Amino acid sequence: MISQRARYAFKAVVALARAKPGEGLQIRQLCEQEKLPRKFLEQILLSLKAAGYISSRRGRDGGYELLRPADKIFIGPMLRSVDGPIAPLPCLSRTAYRRCDDCRDEASCELRLAFARAYDDYLRKLETLSLADVMKQSDSTPHGSTAALEPLPGAV
CATH class of the missing domain: 1.10.10.10 (Winged helix-like DNA-binding domain superfamily/Winged helix DNA-binding domain)
Known part of the structure; x- marks a missing residue:
């Protein structure tokens, strides 16, 4: 969140x-x-x-x-600039990696494994989704419509 x-x-x-x-x-x-x-x-x-x-x-x-056009502003880096790391676990962060205090072995950690793939998909999308992409979909979606919940272009 x-x-x-x-x-x-x-x-x-x-x-x-x-x-x-x-x-x-x-x-x-x-x-x-x-x-x-x-x-x-x-x-x-x-x-x-x-x-x-x-x-x-x-x-x-x-x-x-x-300072940049909307198609050059990507959501992930912009959010990171105001909020810091966006990873759900410190051991998954690409910008502020830190081994979890209670981790015995990252390679077999169930918690890390449970979040790694979903976070990778989420991060890949945030790194390539531009402000212009979001605005374009918003502009083409009728207000009050549930169509806004449809995947954005290139969504995984």
């Missing part, structure tokens, strides 16, 4: 991707449009800025903008 922080980051990045090119969104606009708490959003935007996903301009005409 993703954190509330990751959910808010995702909503903010989608809103920025939908903004007119060259016109940044002010934090007030993001908060109102996406119903996000300002203090929390400020921290999230700083993380996204530090990771190179967004830029900010001060002043009356300032605001936040994406």
Whole structure:
């Protein structure tokens, strides 16, 4: 399950991707449009800025903008930039590997084996699924429809 922080980051990045090119969104606009708490959003935007996903301009005409096109923003790395490792177990993490404290043997660990394949499929999808892919499906799905639950292009 993703954190509330990751959910808010995702909503903010989608809103920025939908903004007119060259016109940044002010934090007030993001908060109102996406119903996000300002203090929390400020921290999230700083993380996204530090990771190179967004830029900010001060002043009356300032605001936040994406630094990359939506088809170059992949969901896994973006979530990791605000939330840290996304692996269900530390021994499966590709960015913050750590052997589990109670593990006798990783090769035969039932817990690791139970999650490894599913996590590999999940991670492979998150690493290749772009923000543009998600937005495209959202735009083509009628509101209130369960069609949004259909697999995204290339889903495993």
